[in-house]
Amino acid sequence: xxxxxxxxxxxxxxxxxxxxxxxxxxxxxxxxxxxxxxxxxxxxxxxxxxxxxxxxxxxxxxxxxxxxxxxxxxxxxxxxxxxxxxxxxxxxxxxxxxxxxxxxxxxxxxxxxxxxxxxxxxxxxxxxxxxxxxxxxxxxxxxxxxxxxxxxxxxxxxxxxxxxxxxxxxxxxxxxxxxxxxxxxxxxxxxxxxxxxxxxxxxxxxxxxxxxxxxxxxxxxxxxxxxxxxxxxxxxxxxxxxxxxxxxxxxxxxxxxxxxxxxxxxxxxxxxxxxxxxxxxxxxxxxxxxxxxxxxxxxxxxxxxxxxxxxxxxxxxxxxxxxxxxxxxxxxxxxxxxxxxxxxxxxxxxxxxxxxxxxxxxxxxxxxxxxxxxxxxxxxxxxxxxxxxxxxxxxxxxxxxxxxxxxxxxxxxxxxxxxxxxxxxxxxxxxxxxxxxxxxxxxxxxxxxxxxxxxxxxxxxxxxxxxxxxxxxxxxxxxxxxxxxxxxxxxxxxxxxxxxxxxxxxxxxxxxxxxxxxxxxxxxxxxxxxxxxxxxxxxxxxxxx
Amino acid sequence: xxxxxxxxxxxxxxxxxxxxxxxxxxxxxxxxxxxxxxxxxxxxxxxxxxxxxxxxxxxxxxxxxxxxxxxxxxxxxxxxxxxxxxxxxxxxxxxxxxxxxxxxxxxxxxxxxxxxxxxxxxxxxxxxxxxxxxxxxxxxxxxxxxxxxxxxxxxxxxxxxxxxxxxxxxxxxxxxxxxxxxxxxxxxxxxxxxxxxxxxxxxxxxxxxxxxxxxxxxxxxxxxxxxxxxxxxxxxxxxxxxxxxxxxxxxxxxxxxxxxxxxxxxxxxxxxxxxxxxxxxxxxxxxxxxxxxxxxxxxxxxxxxxxxxxxxxxx
Numbered sequence: 001x002x003x004x005x006x007x008x009x010x011x012x013x014x015x016x017x018x019x020x021x022x023x024x025x026x027x028x029x030x031x032x033x034x035x036x037x038x039x040x041x042x043x044x045x046x047x048x049x050x051x052x053x054x055x056x057x058x059x060x061x062x063x064x065x066x067x068x069x070x071x072x073x074x075x076x077x078x079x080x081x082x083x084x085x086x087x088x089x090x091x092x093x094x095x096x097x098x099x100x101x102x103x104x105x106x107x108x109x110x111x112x113x114x115x116x117x118x119x120x121x122x123x124x125x126x127x128x129x130x131x132x133x134x135x136x137x138x139x140x141x142x143x144x145x146x147x148x149x150x151x152x153x154x155x156x157x158x159x160x161x162x163x164x165x166x167x168x169x170x171x172x173x174x175x176x177x178x179x180x181x182x183x184x185x186x187x188x189x190x191x192x193x194x195x196x197x198x199x200x201x202x203x204x205x206x207x208x209x210x211x212x213x214x215x216x217x218x219x220x221x222x223x224x225x226x227x228x229x230x231x232x233x234x235x236x237x238x239x240x241x242x243x244x245x246x247x248x249x250x251x252x253x254x255x256x257x258x259x260x261x262x263x264x265x266x267x268x269x270x271x272x273x274x275x276x277x278x279x280x281x282x283x284x285x286x287x288x289x290x291x292x293x294x295x296x297x298x299x300x301x302x303x304x305x306x307x308x309x310x311x312x313x314x315x316x317x318x319x320x321x322x323x324x325x326x327x328x329x330x331x332x333x334x335x336x337x338x339x340x341x342x343x344x345x346x347x348x349x350x351x352x353x354x355x356x357x358x359x360x361x362x363x364x365x366x367x368x369x370x371x372x373x374x375x376x377x378x379x380x381x382x383x384x385x386x387x388x389x390x391x392x393x394x395x396x397x398x399x400x401x402x403x404x405x406x407x408x409x410x411x412x413x414x415x416x417x418x419x420x421x422x423x424x425x426x427x428x429x430x431x432x433x434x435x436x437x438x439x440x441x442x443x444x445x446x447x448x449x450x451x452x453x454x455x456x457x458x459x460x461x462x463x464x465x466x467x468x469x470x471x472x473x474x475x476x477x478x479x480x481x482x483x484x485x486x487x488x489x490x491x492x493x494x495x496x497x498x499x500x501x502x503x504x505x506x507x508x509x510x511x512x513x514x515x516x517x518x519x520x521x522x523x524x525x526x527x528x529x530x531x532x533x534x535x536x537x538x539x540x541x542x543x544x545x
Numbered sequence: 546x547x548x549x550x551x552x553x554x555x556x557x558x559x560x561x562x563x564x565x566x567x568x569x570x571x572x573x574x575x576x577x578x579x580x581x582x583x584x585x586x587x588x589x590x591x592x593x594x595x596x597x598x599x600x601x602x603x604x605x606x607x608x609x610x611x612x613x614x615x616x617x618x619x620x621x622x623x624x625x626x627x628x629x630x631x632x633x634x635x636x637x638x639x640x641x642x643x644x645x646x647x648x649x650x651x652x653x654x655x656x657x658x659x660x661x662x663x664x665x666x667x668x669x670x671x672x673x674x675x676x677x678x679x680x681x682x683x684x685x686x687x688x689x690x691x692x693x694x695x696x697x698x699x700x701x702x703x704x705x706x707x708x709x710x711x712x713x714x715x716x717x718x719x720x721x722x723x724x725x726x727x728x729x730x731x732x733x734x735x736x737x738x739x740x741x742x743x744x745x746x747x748x749x750x751x752x753x754x755x756x757x758x759x760x761x762x763x764x765x766x767x768x769x770x771x772x773x774x775x776x777x778x779x780x781x782x783x784x785x786x787x788x789x790x791x792x793x794x795x796x797x798x799x800x801x802x803x804x805x806x807x808x809x810x811x812x813x814x815x816x817x818x819x820x821x822x823x824x825x826x827x828x829x830x831x832x833x834x835x836x837x838x839x840x841x842x843x844x845x846x847x848x849x850x851x852x853x854x855x856x857x858x859x860x
Binding site: 463 | 577578579583584586591592595596597601604630632633634636639640643644699702707708802805806811814817
């Protein structure tokens with residue numbers, strides 16, 4: 001498994017693959033035990049649990065146990081397999097998807113999960129429901145309508161080809177909930193007990209901000225057919241407890257007060273492994289942890305400046321200093337475990353001389369104080385670190401040290417969330433920003449860079465009204481093509497082009513492939529993770545210990 | 546009639562104070578950059594476009610002029626409805642009621658424990674026979690006051706829960722869950738209490754009547770308990786009142802370190818996310834607490850003291 005002390009990358013990847021496949025291996029040696037309560041330590045309290053908000057790690061960890069999805073993305077193969085939908089058909093243009101719904105599934109409030117319920121879910125996620133303040137889902141684009149063909153057949157129609165939709169039906173954000181849940185105001189979906197799904201667990205008790213009890217649903221019998229295990233979950237209960245302090249989570253785990261914990265910092269991994277406990281680091285398979293530029297800011301509008309900073313960034317040093325072998329160095333903007341990944345390490349070299357030459361050529365000369373200057377202006381940039389990304393502040397500070405070697409200053413800002421969000425819309429204040437998205441589909445590139453999605457480069461017409469010039473039509477056309485190319489091999493070729501283009505333009509400096517790091521006691525068996533690293537406790541069981 | 550007017554004016558003043566607290570909180574929250582909606586929905590985890598965010602803002606009425614937003618907020622507050630926490634998606638009343646009791650327990654027991662620790666340290670520092678040991682004990686409050694609460698909390702957990710395994714931190718119930726957090730809150734608070742107590746005992750002991758009592762043949766302990774303490778306590782009570790307010794600060798840190806739910810942590814998270822509804826409600830609850838206590842005291846004075854009744858009545 002992923003308990004790695006030596007560091008060759010192939011071993012790490014092999015270990016990760018073995019980890020994901022561990023279900024089958026563990027199953028052969030010991031028969032699973034039904035029963036018991038698993039104590040799971042979460043680092044942060046969840047926020048609103050409206051399913052499209054499942055991207056936030058604490059939310060995803062809860063919703064994944066409470067809801068089922070139309071399809072199941074096999075984390076090993078990334079192929080889409082049946083789940084609530086037993087089969088589906090897609091037209092050649094990828095504008096119409098028809099799903100056959102498995103019969104006999106009910107939500108935990110007794111409502112049947114039929115075509116009408118699925119239509120209600122997807123209409124809400126596709127359009128949003130402003131009357132109830134429910135926002136639309138990031139993964140469902142170009143949604144036109146749903147059609148109930150018969151009580152167990154549903155058809156979705158799109159205004160444009162939408163090849164990413166099938167994978168979109170498998171993500172936590174597309175979790176199916178009872179129509180009764182969707183009839184509640186968005187502001188009323190903040191309690192786990194308010195989320196009524198058809199999943200293997202039900203939230204039976206919650207102390208806000210402190211703990212949630214998830215109880216196995218005894219009549220559950222509709223897990224993904226590809227699983228070896230059918231029927232109810234092995235565990236009777238999961239007790240999810242919020243413990244924000246890192247040392248308390250690790251100490252409690254090792255003192256046998258808990259069984260599994262989320263968010264092990266890289267520097268704590270050794271302590272866990274030394275006691276015979278396990279570290280799990282499932283990959284998030286999307287856009288890597290990166291530093292992106294906002295070229296609307298004149299300081300980084302010149303491609304040579306961006307390229308210089310790319311070559312001044314020593315990602316090897318970042319990974320070695322701050323992280324562990326579970327955090328592989330990035331070799332593209334996409335993770336090496338993502339569909340359509342191409343290895344661009346030849347373009348991502350650390351080369352101080354080249355960086356200096358590029359800055360010289362761009363007219364930025366070293367001034368008296370060691371900082372580069374041009375027309376009386378100094379090359380001073382600033383960035384707000386991202387709180388959810390592991391040790392992002394430390395990473396930005398290390399990058400600031402690296403850039404200082406070529407005469408560029410990076411100020412790592414601290415500020416309240418409000419100032420952060422306001423400044424983040426203004427490239428003059430935040431010419432540099434952290435970025436990362438986890439989703440195992442090429443659409444993830446569009447999610448990250450397209451102006452009408454996350455718009456991480458801040459383009460004119462995108463998420464901010466404060467952009468004066470910067471638009472990259474070529475990049476945007478590529479992203480739209482990726483999201484609408486029906487032919488899979490052509491689509492993956494476009495994904496390769498987009499990765500090359502973003503690096504050639506030096507819009508982003510990918511740093512490392514972000515895992516979700518968990519630690520667990522050795523007696524916790526078949527702890528599994530969905531395609532982007534959220535825990536799945538359906539197959540998990542506790543061995544005698 | 547005059548008395549009635551006095552009471553009416555005191556109540557009117559109280560209402561005015563509450564309104565001012567509400568309005569100032571509203572203005573301050575509006576003056577901050579960004580707001581809860583921006584923090585919640587601009588968050589990349591949701592991946593919403595500008596238009597989608599604008600739709601949500603208008604659904605919340607956040608695109609209306611601030612005066613109208615203020616009027617709506619005031620109207621809701623008057624009916625006791627503080628709305629929903631935008632960050633967590635739970636009614637504010639539920640958040641408050643789920644978190645108020647644990648904090649009252651933590652701070653209440655924390656304060657009691659602080660008083661016990663302070664008295665124990667004080668007595669030990671006076672009654673311990675060896676002079677060297679006495680001065681060590683006298684140094685304890687200075688040590689206690691310099692310990693950061695979060696460090697103390699983590700150390701208590703590491704030693705008593707993880708190494709000695711006497712009390713669990715995770716999944717503990719009832720009093721067992723309170724032992725370590727109460728100590729973490731109590732120890733830093735006990736320090737100023739015992740410092741003041743030791744100091745006033747020293748002062749009182751130099752007074753002539755103590756010498757007289759000793760000269761009459763009273764034992765040291767008898768003098769201490771019958772004469773000195775009675776006179777040394779009032780300054781300590783004053784400082785105790787002031788310290789009670791500081792408990793909440795300790796609770797914020799302690800609740801986070803121990804993973805407890807409580808008002809401290811709730812307010813801390815609400816400040817982080819500019820969750821105006823929670824903050825507005827928290828300010829109103831504390832303002833109402835102060836106002837009610839003060840009003841009660843003011844209204845009681847005339848009953849207790851006839852002279853005040855006359856003044857209040859305005860002869």
